Amino acid sequence: TQLLEQSPQFLSIQEGENLTVYCNSSSVFSSLQWYRQEPGEGPVLLVTVVTGGEVKKLKRLTFQFGDARKDSSLHITAAQPGDTGLYLCAVSIQGAQKLVFGQGTRLTINP
Amino acid sequence: GAVVSQHPSWVICKSGTSVKIECRSLDFQATTMFWYRQFPKQSLMLMATSNEGSKATYEQGVEKDKFLINHASLTLSTLTVTSAHPEDSSFYICSAYGTPSYNEQFFGPGTRLTVL
Numbered sequence: 001t002q003l004l005e006q007s008p009q010f011l012s013i014q015e016g017e018n019l020t021v022y023c024n025s026s027s028v029f030s031s032l033q034w035y036r037q038e039p040g041e042g043p044v045l046l047v048t049v050v051t052g053g054e055v056k057k058l059k060r061l062t063f064q065f066g067d068a069r070k071d072s073s074l075h076i077t078a079a080q081p082g083d084t085g086l087y088l089c090a091v092s093i094q095g096a097q098k099l100v101f102g103q104g105t106r107l108t109i110n111p
Numbered sequence: 112g113a114v115v116s117q118h119p120s121w122v123i124c125k126s127g128t129s130v131k132i133e134c135r136s137l138d139f140q141a142t143t144m145f146w147y148r149q150f151p152k153q154s155l156m157l158m159a160t161s162n163e164g165s166k167a168t169y170e171q172g173v174e175k176d177k178f179l180i181n182h183a184s185l186t187l188s189t190l191t192v193t194s195a196h197p198e199d200s201s202f203y204i205c206s207a208y209g210t211p212s213y214n215e216q217f218f219g220p221g222t223r224l225t226v227l
Contacts, residue, residue: 042115042204042218043155088154097143097208099216101154 003027004089004102012108016078021105023089024071030092032072033099034063037086079109114138115207117219124195125227132190132222134205140185141207145216146178149202161188185209195226 005024013019023032031050035043047056049065049072056063060083062075076083089102114137124130134144143162147155159175161167161182169175177199179191188207192199202223206216 040202040221040223042206042220044218045215048214097216098145098157098160099206100157104154106152 002103003093003100004091006087006089006102006105008105009103010106010108012110013079014110015080018075018077019079019107020073020075021087021107022071022073023102025091026070028069030069032065032069033090034072034074035088035090035101037088037104038084043086043088076107079107081109081111083107084109113215113217115141115205115217115219117203117205117222119222120220121223121225123225123227126196127194129191129193130195130224132192132203132205132224134188134190134207134219136186136207136209136217139207139210139217141188141209142185143208144182144188145206145208146180146188146190147204147206149204149221151202155204158190192224195224197226200224200226 007022031048033048034046037043047063052069053067054065060077064073087105090099093100116135118133122130145160146158148158149155157170158173159167159169159180161180163182163185167180177193182188202221204221206218
C-alpha cells in the first residue's frame with residue numbers, strides 16, 4: 001500500500017490550460033514536500049509545506065497543504081511547455097530524514 | 112551552494128561484473144547520504160541510508176551484499192552493484208543531508224546503469 005497516492009498519474013494538456021494534481025494519504029504529516037524531476041536528472045525541491053491549510057505560491061504554481069495535514073495539491077496556472085516533468089510529493093517518516101515519495105504525476109504540456 | 116554530483120552519469124556493463132557509482136557533496140559536508148533507485152516511469156524508491164563512518168542501513172528487500180555502500184568521508188559515498196544482472200538496470204540517485212541545511216535533502220543528477 002502506497003503511503004502517498006498521487007493523482008492523476010499521467011496528464012497531458014495544452015499550453016495555457018490550468019491543472020491541479022493531488023497527493024493524498026490517510027496519515028498525518030508534520031510537513032510535505034513537492035519536487036519536480038526532469039528526464040535523466042535528480043528531483044529538485046519546489047516547496048515544503050508545514051502548516052495545515054497553508055498555501056504557498058511559486059510563480060504560476062500554487063501549493064496547498066490540507067487542513068488535516070493528510071493531503072496536498074499543486075495547481076499550475078497557464079501551463080507552459082517548460083512545466084513538463086514528473087511531479088513528486090514526499091514526506092519524512094519515522095521522525096528521521098528518510099523521504100518516502102508518491103508515485104508521481106507525469107505532466108506533459110503540449111505547445 | 113549545496114551541490115551533489117554523481118559519477119558516472121551513465122554506465123553500461125556486462126552481466127556478472129561489478130559497477131561502482133560515486134556520490135559527492137561538492138561544497139558541504141554530508142553527514143547522511145541516501146541512495147535511491149528509480150525504474151522507468153516509476154517513482155524513487157529508497158534503497159539505503161549511509162552515515163559517515165558507519166555501516167549503511169538498508170531498506171527491506173534490498174540485498175546488502177549486492178548493493179555495497181561505503182561512506183568513508185563527509186563528502187563521498189559509493190554504491191557498488193556487485194555481480195550485476197539486467198534486472199539491476201535502473202536510474203540510481205543519491206541525496207545528501209548536512210551543512211548548510213539539515214532541513215533539505217540535496218539530490219544528485221543520477222546515474223543510468225544498463226546491464227547487458
